[in-house]
Amino acid sequence: MPFANYKFxxxxxxxxxxxEIIHRTTAMFVEYFGEEVRPYTVVLVEEVADGGWGRADETLTLEKMGLPPKRT
Known part of the structure; x- marks a missing residue:
């Protein structure tokens, strides 16, 4: 079963x-593996709280990445 997990x-x-991410990822798997994988493809789009993730021993925030604050 093709599986993709995106975190934003x-x-x-x-x-x-x-x-759009779900549709395009599914299309990519179908293109690569064939139409028979479409019903078994799982795409998970997860949202991570601001400051709840990091890279290279540094906690990342939207501000540090130069991104606008989250929409409300």
């Missing part, structure tokens, strides 16, 4: 962008 800072993706 909370609030930077709206519903339409999440849906």
């Amino acid at each position: 800072p909370e609030g930077i993706l709206d519903h339409a962008r999440k849906e």
